[in-house]
Amino acid sequence: xxxxxAIYNMVCILFKIEAYQEAIENLQKALELFSKIDSxxxxxxxxxxxxxYQILGNYKLALxxxxxxxxxxxxxxxxxxxxxxxLQERLKNL
Numbered sequence: 001x002x003x004x005x006a007i008y009n010m011v012c013i014l015f016k017i018e019a020y021q022e023a024i025e026n027l028q029k030a031l032e033l034f035s036k037i038d039s040x041x042x043x044x045x046x047x048x049x050x051x052x053y054q055i056l057g058n059y060k061l062a063l064x065x066x067x068x069x070x071x072x073x074x075x076x077x078x079x080x081x082x083x084x085x086x087l088q089e090r091l092k093n094l
Contacts, residue, residue: 004033004041011048020052027052030063043069047087054091063091 007030014023027049034041046069053062066088073081 004030004037007033007042008045008048015048017051020056024049024052039072039076040078040080043073043078043084046072047080047084048093050087053094054087058090059091063088066091 011023011026011030014020014026027045031042031045031049034045046065050062050065050069053059054067066084070081070084070088072078073084077085
């Protein structure tokens with residue numbers, strides 16, 4: 001889990017410096033690692049991927065990642081569901 005958290009923390013830095021493509025690559029790695037251990041982290045990672053794609057103008061892909069995160073959050077009644085719902089509403093309004 002330590003490696004996935006380190007990758008996610010690096011993504012937060014990449015996000016702040018607007019290196020979104022590099023953030024996406026690292027989020028994909030984190031997603032692979034989180035998928036084996038923590039559903040809530042998977043949802044947060046999917047939502048962060050959605051945010052990256054939204055910023056890059058790929059709204060269709062952003063919505064797909066968001067909806068996948070929302071599906072998992074609903075299935076396991078995760079606390080991250082509210083963030084997913086808010087992101088989904090923003091994406092649908094674009």
